[in-house]
Amino acid sequence: xxxxxxxxxxxxxxxxxxxxxxxxxxxxxxxxxxxxxxxxxxxxxxxxxxxxxxxxxxxxxxxxxxxxxxxxxxxxxxxxxxxxxxxxxxxxxxxxxx
Numbered sequence: 001x002x003x004x005x006x007x008x009x010x011x012x013x014x015x016x017x018x019x020x021x022x023x024x025x026x027x028x029x030x031x032x033x034x035x036x037x038x039x040x041x042x043x044x045x046x047x048x049x050x051x052x053x054x055x056x057x058x059x060x061x062x063x064x065x066x067x068x069x070x071x072x073x074x075x076x077x078x079x080x081x082x083x084x085x086x087x088x089x090x091x092x093x094x095x096x097x098x
Contacts, residue, residue: 008056010063019064021047021056028056031064031082039074042082061085065092 009022018030029047033040042064047057061082068075075095077083086092 008059010060012064012067019060019067021051021060021063023051023056029060031060031079033064036076039076040068041076041078043078045079045081057081058085062089065095068095 007024009025011020011022013020013030016030017034018032020030021028027048028051029045031042031045033042042061045057045061047060062085064082065075065086069092073095075082075086075092077086077096086096
């Protein structure tokens with residue numbers, strides 16, 4: 001799945017097992033995942049320093065969670081950033097396992 005928003009593009013890079021965000025064609029950050037039976041664990045989210053503080057991390061997590069919902073998968077948010085995002089956005093709490 002890929003989504004484009006102006007000069008910001010989101011992509012599921014299944015080969016690298018990570019969701020990616022690009023700004024003007026340059027990789028700005030990623031959210032790593034581990035496939036599980038009926039979920040994906042999201043253990044780590046990282047942005048390059050020059051892209052911090054622009055809301056890209058939140059948009060990347062939103063893209064990942066929307067993708068999981070479309071796939072009928074749950075999320076295991078072991079990354080503190082992802083867990084914090086879900087706690088602030090209750091519309092995604094139904095994706096939590098358990």
